[in-house]
Amino acid sequence: MSGEDSKIESMMQEKRLFAPPPAPADTVSAKSMAEYEEWYRQSMDDPEGFWAQRAEELIQWDKKWDQVLEADMVKPEVKWFKGGKLNVSVNCLDRHLANGRRNKAALIWQGEPEEDVRVYTYQMLHTEVCRMANVLKKMGVGKGDRVAVYLPMVPELAIILLACTRIGAIHSVVFAGFSAASLKSRMQDCEAKVLVTADAVLRAGKTIPLKPNADEALAECPSVQNCVVVKRGGNEINMQQGRDTWWHEAITADGITADCPPESMDAEDTMLILYTSGSTGKPKGVVHTTGGYLTYAAQTCRWVFDLKDDDVYWCTADIGWITGHSYILYGPLALGATSVMFEGVPSWPKPDRFWQICDKFKVNIFYTAPTVIRSLMREGTDWPNKHDLSSLRLLGSVGEPINPEAWMWYHEHIGKSRLPVVDTWWQTETGGIMISAMPYATPLKPGSATKPLPGIDAAVLREDGSEAAANEGGHLVIRRPWPGMLRGVFGDPERYKKTYFSRYEGIYDPEDGSRKDEDGYFWIMGRLDDVINVSGHRMGTAEIESALVAHKDVAEAAVVGAPHEVKGQTIYAYVSLKSGVNPSDELRAALRTHVRKEIGPIATPEFIQFADGLPKTRSGKIMRRILRKIAAGQTEEHDFGDTSTLADPSVVDTLVAGSKEFI
Ligand code: PRX
Numbered sequence: 172m173s174g175e176d177s178k179i180e181s182m183m184q185e186k187r188l189f190a191p192p193p194a195p196a197d198t199v200s201a202k203s204m205a206e207y208e209e210w211y212r213q214s215m216d217d218p219e220g221f222w223a224q225r226a227e228e229l230i231q232w233d234k235k236w237d238q239v240l241e242a243d244m245v246k247p248e249v250k251w252f253k254g255g256k257l258n259v260s261v262n263c264l265d266r267h268l269a270n271g272r273r274n275k276a277a278l279i280w281q282g283e284p285e286e287d288v289r290v291y292t293y294q295m296l297h298t299e300v301c302r303m304a305n306v307l308k309k310m311g312v313g314k315g316d317r318v319a320v321y322l323p324m325v326p327e328l329a330i331i332l333l334a335c336t337r338i339g340a341i342h343s344v345v346f347a348g349f350s351a352a353s354l355k356s357r358m359q360d361c362e363a364k365v366l367v368t369a370d371a372v373l374r375a376g377k378t379i380p381l382k383p384n385a386d387e388a389l390a391e392c393p394s395v396q397n398c399v400v401v402k403r404g405g406n407e408i409n410m411q412q413g414r415d416t417w418w419h420e421a422i423t424a425d426g427i428t429a430d431c432p433p434e435s436m437d438a439e440d441t442m443l444i445l446y447t448s449g450s451t452g453k454p455k456g457v458v459h460t461t462g463g464y465l466t467y468a469a470q471t472c473r474w475v476f477d478l479k480d481d482d483v484y485w486c487t488a489d490i491g492w493i494t495g496h497s498y499i500l501y502g503p504l505a506l507g508a509t510s511v512m513f514e515g516v517p518s519w520p521k522p523d524r525f526w527q528i529c530d531k532f533k534v535n536i537f538y539t540a541p542t543v544i545r546s547l548m549r550e551g552t553d554w555p556n557k558h559d560l561s562s563l564r565l566l567g568s569v570g571e572p573i574n575p576e577a578w579m580w581y582h583e584h585i586g587k588s589r590l591p592v593v594d595t596w597w598q599t600e601t602g603g604i605m606i607s608a609m610p611y612a613t614p615l616k617p618g619s620a621t622k623p624l625p626g627i628d629a630a631v632l633r634e635d636g637s638e639a640a641a642n643e644g645g646h647l648v649i650r651r652p653w654p655g656m657l658r659g660v661f662g663d664p665e666r667y668k669k670t671y672f673s674r675y676e677g678i679y680d681p682e683d684g685s686r687k688d689e690d691g692y693f694w695i696m697g698r699l700d701d702v703i704n705v706s707g708h709r710m711g712t713a714e715i716e717s718a719l720v721a722h723k724d725v726a727e728a729a730v731v732g733a734p735h736e737v738k739g740q741t742i743y744a745y746v747s748l749k750s751g752v753n754p755s756d757e758l759r760a761a762l763r764t765h766v767r768k769e770i771g772p773i774a775t776p777e778f779i780q781f782a783d784g785l786p787k788t789r790s791g792k793i794m795r796r797i798l799r800k801i802a803a804g805q806t807e808e809h810d811f812g813d814t815s816t817l818a819d820p821s822v823v824d825t826l827v828a829g830s831k832e833f834i
Pocket of ligand 1: 695
């Protein structure tokens with residue numbers, strides 16, 4: 172049995188049920204399943220009334236909306252809180268200055284070196300954000316302009332995002348692990364006016380230069396007039412006169428004060444763009460708007476993490492991804508919470524870094540990814556057992572399906588069999604968590620994300636649009652709009668409609684497979700499109716293929732995900748070389764380097780199989796199903812299903828023989 176099949180098998184067999192711990196008296200989440208069900212019912216009976224109440228409770232509006240929802244899911248065009256006005260930075264900062272949280276820690280930043288800790292109170296963060304907003308203004312950035320951000324996990328990353336929201340500029344963060352070419356294409360797509368970057372990234376004890384990537388990208392991004400550089404590594408870098416400024420100089424320059432009146436934004440003004448991989452072509456710029464996104468991030472943070480004033484909350488994601496946007500920054504700060512931000516990696520200097528940080532700051536709520544759990548699980552229980560983890564009261568998981576074995580380890584060894592583990596399903600496009608347990612209400616089944624949050628009309632559909640029976644696999648869909656949903660693909664309304672609303676008219680299609688069991692619990696099975704998920708990082712196979720074929724020796728390439736014990740999936744590439752080019756280990760290494768350069772280290776194929784031919788139908792379409800099976804080691808003839816439409820069925824045998832080298 173392949174890894175993938177055994178994973179699905181173990182999820183199908185999973186029958187354990189864990190009662191939630193008793194709800195603390197002051198919980199801000201549901202106290203019981205009955206309460207959750209009541210909220211859910213209200214949200215379906217009167218969605219507008221339901222969300223209006225949430226938005227009123229959680230958000231400070233400059234002007235209340237005229238209409239809660241105007242939605243046409245067929246067009247599609249969705250507007251929440253129409254006519255409402257607000258400012259995100261006011262909601263995340265200013266209002267806490269007046270409500271008793273002025274001196275409370277907003278961000279606790281742990282740098283990679285143990286001694287590098289910075290704590291920002293709400294007041295301190297407010298000052299830095301206002302100063303930086305004034306720097307942006309001085310550079311000519313105003314409402315609606317795009318600011319690209321390419322930074323490691325340093326506090327300046329949080330500051331610049333909030334500074335953008337203060338003046339109504341749109342931020343677009345590019346994960347610092349992406350290459351110069353990826354940064355360039357994103358900056359070109361959104362026509363960024365300013366780039367904020369750093370001299371280097373500190374990672375696993377090394378100083379990795381970052382500014383050279385920015386320089387390379389900027390050479391072909393004429394829209395970017397200014398580049399602000401954070402000093403982190405202290406390494407020698409090139410600073411281009413007239414274009415580049417050091418952050419620490421810009422923020423303390425003459426005339427830069429901490430007085431920056433906030434721009435009052437329309438609820439539907441674009442707040443941020445975040446690029447994510449799709450099944451075809453280049454990454455899509457997912458657009459989120461101000462009022463809906465903030466309301467949704469804040470509300471889901473309350474429901475899922477039960478965030479309260481006294482809590483120390485730590486989400487281990489990088490702000491380069493949506494998880495960091497919604498659950499390190501905007502959700503927690505809108506609620507006035509204390510959020511931990513960590514620069515390093517789980518395994519350095521030792522595999523107990525995460526547990527040591529939990530102990531150090533007495534973290535109460537911990538949110539991480541299954542890939543992290545699986546990799547730390549392999550290191551054994553001595554590492555967590557060295558630390559006092561008794562402050563923890565809630566554990567979360569995100570990014571990919573969590574297999575029951577990893578769930579159990581997390582529950583037993585980190586949660587000491589006491590703590591709820593909330594598995595949260597969502598996407599860049601959804602803005603916030605969609606399917607998840609409520610920690611003190613929902614009985615947990617290891618491996619299931621459990622039930623949709625209130626307001627989320629999730630279902631599993633068959634190809635023909637009818638609803639799947641209990642336990643029958645199908646397409647996960649969301650049938651009604653929710654405040655955090657994406658409002659578009661930047662600059663490409665056609666792609667927005669085609670990608671998300673074309674399979675079933677008027678219904679949002681996340682491209683994930685799922686089944687719903689007899690208790691209404693969702694079991695997410697993974698992507699149905701050509702997107703793979705490596706360590707929780709989402710990548711389009713088409714992107715990697717186009718990087719490979721851009722190499723001078725490559726004629727054709729097909730990329731699939733292969734099951735991987737720790738990473739969930741790993742990248743497996745089939746490559747046909749141009750005639751006259753000989754396959755070799757050197758060429759393999761060169762292709763890997765090439766992909767790293769084109770996209771970034773996270774896209775590097777683990778396996779590259781040279782192949783004279785790929786399995787194609789007579790009409791020339793590559794049958795990826797077959798390639799996936801081979802990569803998964805499922806190579807018996809019956810594994811392949813119907814291969815009669817292949818132009819040359821013998822290709823399959825050759826590929827199977829070639830794959831033995833890896834599997
Ligand atoms: O396939 C699903 C998987 O990750 C995809 C979304 O990736 P991205 O936009 O990068 O956002 C990641 C963080 C929200 C989904 O389409 N995914 C995410 N969380 C889960 C998951 N699959 C199963 N269970 C989850 N909890």
